[in-house]
Amino acid sequence: MPIADTAAPKSAATEEFFLTRLGRLLKARGVTTLEEAERFLYPSYDEHLHDPFLLHDMDKAIATLTAALSGGERIAIFSDYDCDGIPGGVILHDLFKAIAYDNFQNYIPHRHFEGFGLNFGAIDTLKSDNVSLIITVDCGIADSKVIAYAYERGLKVIVTDHHEPPPDLPRAEALVNPKLGHYPFPEICGSAVAFKLAQALLSTGRLAVPPGGEKWWLDMVGLATIADMVPLTGENRVLAHFGLKVLRRARRPGLRALYSQHRLSPSHLSEDDVGFTIAPRLNAASRLCAPKEAFSLLTTISVVEAKEQAERLEKLNRERKAAVAQITRELHERLKLFEEEPSVLVFGNPSWRPSLLGLAAGKLADEYRRPVFLWGRDGNGLIKGSCRAGGQVSVLALMQTAPHLFLEYGGHHFSGGFSVRAESIHALGKELQLAYLRLGPATLAAADHAVDETLTLEEVDETLRLDLRRLSPFGIGNPKPIFAFNNVAPARLERFGRDKEHLKLVFETARGELEAVAFFTKPEAFSVTPEVGTPLTMLAHVEESYFAYRQRLRLRIVDLRQRAS
Numbered sequence: 133m134p135i136a137d138t139a140a141p142k143s144a145a146t147e148e149f150f151l152t153r154l155g156r157l158l159k160a161r162g163v164t165t166l167e168e169a170e171r172f173l174y175p176s177y178d179e180h181l182h183d184p185f186l187l188h189d190m191d192k193a194i195a196t197l198t199a200a201l202s203g204g205e206r207i208a209i210f211s212d213y214d215c216d217g218i219p220g221g222v223i224l225h226d227l228f229k230a231i232a233y234d235n236f237q238n239y240i241p242h243r244h245f246e247g248f249g250l251n252f253g254a255i256d257t258l259k260s261d262n263v264s265l266i267i268t269v270d271c272g273i274a275d276s277k278v279i280a281y282a283y284e285r286g287l288k289v290i291v292t293d294h295h296e297p298p299p300d301l302p303r304a305e306a307l308v309n310p311k312l313g314h315y316p317f318p319e320i321c322g323s324a325v326a327f328k329l330a331q332a333l334l335s336t337g338r339l340a341v342p343p344g345g346e347k348w349w350l351d352m353v354g355l356a357t358i359a360d361m362v363p364l365t366g367e368n369r370v371l372a373h374f375g376l377k378v379l380r381r382a383r384r385p386g387l388r389a390l391y392s393q394h395r396l397s398p399s400h401l402s403e404d405d406v407g408f409t410i411a412p413r414l415n416a417a418s419r420l421c422a423p424k425e426a427f428s429l430l431t432t433i434s435v436v437e438a439k440e441q442a443e444r445l446e447k448l449n450r451e452r453k454a455a456v457a458q459i460t461r462e463l464h465e466r467l468k469l470f471e472e473e474p475s476v477l478v479f480g481n482p483s484w485r486p487s488l489l490g491l492a493a494g495k496l497a498d499e500y501r502r503p504v505f506l507w508g509r510d511g512n513g514l515i516k517g518s519c520r521a522g523g524q525v526s527v528l529a530l531m532q533t534a535p536h537l538f539l540e541y542g543g544h545h546f547s548g549g550f551s552v553r554a555e556s557i558h559a560l561g562k563e564l565q566l567a568y569l570r571l572g573p574a575t576l577a578a579a580d581h582a583v584d585e586t587l588t589l590e591e592v593d594e595t596l597r598l599d600l601r602r603l604s605p606f607g608i609g610n611p612k613p614i615f616a617f618n619n620v621a622p623a624r625l626e627r628f629g630r631d632k633e634h635l636k637l638v639f640e641t642a643r644g645e646l647e648a649v650a651f652f653t654k655p656e657a658f659s660v661t662p663e664v665g666t667p668l669t670m671l672a673h674v675e676e677s678y679f680a681y682r683q684r685l686r687l688r689i690v691d692l693r694q695r696a697s
């Protein structure tokens with residue numbers, strides 16, 4: 133259903149379309165021609181995905197893989213332990229099962245003791261398992277030393293990864309990475325690269341699965357694309373769109389078990405359900421050293437096992453929450469010892485697991501609205517940590533101001549990770565405070581509360597719902613629209629949740645009640661504190677909620693401000 137003839141040059145149709153609300157929202161997302169708009173609104177699997185053979189070394193990878201398959205060699209799929217690597221490992225597992233090739237194994241490293249990427253011990257293990265070919269997923273591009281060691285021991289390696297290639301590239305059979313060569317969309321995630329490998333192999337047409345048979349594995353690509361925080365534009369938008377479609381079909385017993393456990397309606401599954409409910413459960417497994425649990429959940433074909441596996445994951449997730457709560461409690465205690473809260477919060481404890489600190493830092497940053505740096509020690513004795521911005525101060529800018537403190541660091545304005553030399557750890561707090569003072573307003577990341585449209589509460593209707601559905605899935609690169617509601621007065625104000633940690637404002641409109649919610653937020657956290665009957669300006673997202681299988685539209689509060697005069 134094209135919106136207009138794509139061949140038409142800039143015309144009246146173009147201008148008319150960009151005057152509609154949907155057109156204006158698209159324009160704000162950098163879409164300026166009808167052709168781009170059509171691509172955005174109607175993703176096509178056959179036309180909008182790039183040829184897998186455009187990826188660097190894909191032909192070599194397929195030649196090596198084909199030879200290994202016909203030689204009956206033992207193959208290991210070595211995938212990262214996060215919610216990108218694991219789904220990617222699942223894709224290649226499903227590929228080999230589908231073509232009835234049994235001489236393979238999946239290997240997922242232990243996050244705490246092995247850490248990220250290939251490692252020497254794993255190569256020894258795989259060697260003793262008689263593996264002769266390793267295919268990496270979502271890691272490997274930075275592991276030239278370990279890969280050289282694998283070759284010394286007589287193993288071959290195909291690297292599939294999407295991380296930034298270092299200057300010193302590994303010598304391997306093939307380096308499949310969208311950031312090498314001239315791939316048209318370098319931002320795809322690790323699972324998408326694995327998917328492309330599967331797609332390329334099936335496209336040779338000599339296997340039991342016909343070309344196109346890979347579409348069932350798009351659920352894993354969608355899951356990883358949403359969880360790995362890659363921009364949801366270009367090819368990623370297409371992958372997330374079709375990925376969600378397959379996720380909604382819920383063919384895997386493990387997904388069905390997860391959905392029913394969380395009362396998610398499969399046919400209405402959203403990117404938020406994936407990002408906030410599904411992915412954290414899968415990630416909890418590796419944070420607590422049991423990545424195989426997540427892998428088994430996604431690969432099992434037994435309904436009974438899926439249910440047990442989902443329960444085990446939920447137990448791990450509870451343990452993860454308890455461990456994070458324990459850390460935040462300890463930090464609250466330590467903060468009481470300060471006369472004045474420092475402008476950058478820096479804390480550590482060698483007994484904390486670094487894998488849990490991003491979550492704890494996030495909680496603290498939300499609460500204190502300032503940068504938070506937390507560190508712990510991993511299984512190899514390395515001091516590692518996570519940071520979160522909280523306010524508008526960029527944690528990346530802070531780290532860049534004091535690079536000498538870190539062994540390694542990286543991230544974005546709002547979140548990052550780092551490792552520290554043992555001798556620098558005591559200076560970390562003081563130096564980051566100094567960096568903060570030195571930088572002043574330069575640390576500020578751009579405020580991101582740009583209002584898309586001003587609406588009345590009555591305009592939150594079916595038409596708006598359909599426009600938003602067209603624009604979704606939302607994420608980085610395609611932010612949820614922010615709407616301003618001027619001069620609205622809440623009729624009721626409620627705190628809800630087990631510890632009354634969430635906030636709800638109820639508005640009465642000509643079309644009935646409309647709820648606006650903010651999770652884990654106190655009324656005082658906004659620019660103005662809401663009061664019943666007092667008009668204010670509300671900035672909010674409009675969401676479709678299917679919680680507990682009940683469909684409704686509701687607002688998600690971004691900020692509450694003084695009523696515009």
Ligand SMILES: [Mn+2]
Binds near residue numbers: 216217294322360
């Ligand atoms: Mn990744």
